[in-house]
Amino acid sequence: MIDIKGITKSFGPLQVLKGIDLQIGKGEIVSIVGPSGAGKTTLLQIIGTLDRPDSGSVAIDGIDTSTLGGSKLADFRNRHVGFVFQFHQLLPEFTAKENIMIPAYIAGTQAKEAERRAAELLDFMGLADRGSHKPAELSGGEKQRVAVARALMNNPDVILADEPSGSLDSKNKAELHQLFFDLRDKFGQTFVIVTHDEHLASITDRTIKMNDGMLAGDNGNNGAEQGTPDDTNTTEQ
């Protein structure tokens, strides 16, 4: 589903990613953990085509994203990738339902179909009676669920989340984490989640540790251990 090969990225003299190789399988829920400044957000942005690597490649669904540009890249991103950020980033002047439908407007989906999908997502999120509310009228947990629904609007294959529960209290945190698993089970999405939340990391299918622009252990002999989806299935004597 996601195939990352040899990604490097520098900002001026600072090399933030030093050669990342990572494969993530369809329907996997993967967490990326590591200290601040390790390069986690930069990696997530490059996977999501919001930024480009200096070298290396990212393929999603077998499509090498470096071959896309301009409106083709924007269209690919809008259809294949959903983003969830720490702060919901909903547009305050629009209702919950209108916010959820934004990616469909951008994709040119017919209004009737967009409405149907938004209603389905609101229902799935337990927000069926909140569609006409504006963000200021929703709780923190509700706002973040609306943001997740918006990320799912175009039924993308991949959801990228950067500290998605970082602004929530423990009850809403637990609900949001459960929602990711429910969504994977219902819609089959692949999740890549940058998080400092140790509990969330402990329940994901795989935890990728990053440090100083590398996958931890990647500078020695056991780097591949974290970079392949089925590393737990190896049978060694």
Ligand code: ADP
């Ligand atoms: P993390 O998510 O692990 O905290 P980031 O990927 O956000 O790490 O940042 C890694 C390093 O790259 C940090 O030192 C940060 O200051 C730097 N950095 C990130 N984005 C930019 C940018 N657009 N311009 C310059 N430096 C950046």
